[in-house]
Amino acid sequence: MINDIKKDAESRMGKSVESLKTELTKLRTGRAHTSLLDHVMVEYYGSQVPLNQVANISVADARTLTVQPWEKPMVQKVEKAIMESDLGLNPATAGEIIRVPLPALTEERRKDMIKLVRQEGENTKVAIRNIRRDAISDFKGLLKEKEITEDEEHKAEDDMQKLTDKYIAKVDEALEAKEKDLMEI
Numbered sequence: 603m604i605n606d607i608k609k610d611a612e613s614r615m616g617k618s619v620e621s622l623k624t625e626l627t628k629l630r631t632g633r634a635h636t637s638l639l640d641h642v643m644v645e646y647y648g649s650q651v652p653l654n655q656v657a658n659i660s661v662a663d664a665r666t667l668t669v670q671p672w673e674k675p676m677v678q679k680v681e682k683a684i685m686e687s688d689l690g691l692n693p694a695t696a697g698e699i700i701r702v703p704l705p706a707l708t709e710e711r712r713k714d715m716i717k718l719v720r721q722e723g724e725n726t727k728v729a730i731r732n733i734r735r736d737a738i739s740d741f742k743g744l745l746k747e748k749e750i751t752e753d754e755e756h757k758a759e760d761d762m763q764k765l766t767d768k769y770i771a772k773v774d775e776a777l778e779a780k781e782k783d784l785m786e787i
Contacts (some may be wrong), residue, residue, distance in 0.1 A: 603744060604758045610735040611762060615730050615769040622726040622773060625720065626780045636661060640668070644683040646676070653683065657700075667702040674698060707784075715784050723777040727770055734766040762768075 627637045642653040653659065657671040657680055671680050681700050684693045693702045707715070738759055745755045 603749060604741065604754065607737050607740045608761060611733050613632050613653070617763065618729045619769055619772050619776070620752055622722060623776055625722050626776060636667065638689065639667065639684065641660055642683050642687045644680055653680065656680065662701065665704045667704060669700040669740045670698060712784050716781050719777055719780050719784065726773050730766055730769050730773070734762050737762050
């Protein structure tokens with residue numbers, strides 16, 4: 603019973619950290635990386651599909667991505683999708699290849715990005731603490747139903763706190779890495 607609650611909480615905390623990492627990859631740093639365009643959707647035969655399902659995305663150099671659609675008629679649609687995305691990028695088409703130059707980040711923009719990163723991190727920490735609260739509430743419910751003893755409940759709460767601390771440390775590591783990445787010039 604207690605182990606099931608712990609496993610569920612650990613799985614949910616892990617998903618929260620993974621979600622944070624996914625959100626952080628969407629935040630642009632000074633360097634080009636293909637995951638930057640992961641959430642760009644393109645119209646393909648009447649339905650919206652991710653860009654990476656209609657084109658090959660690669661890194662040309664530190665500040666340029668190249669996108670090569672698999673079908674020639676898709677070049678304009680892909681270019682339009684990149685322009686209309688919330689990334690603020692201006693692609694340039696050269697035949698069948700679309701070059702996406704990444705503008706350098708200003709100091710002010712970097713600081714804004716760090717604020718966003720910290721906000722995302724704080725939201726994830728709140729989610730992890732809420733998972734801990736739910737698990738502890740479940741333990742108290744088991745104690746009330748006399749399915750576990752007080753000692754078992756205290757041990758379970760201590761374990762849950764250790765688990766929470768472990769995942770909050772993972773969030774801090776991810777935030778620190780992203781901030782370091784953002785401040786690199």
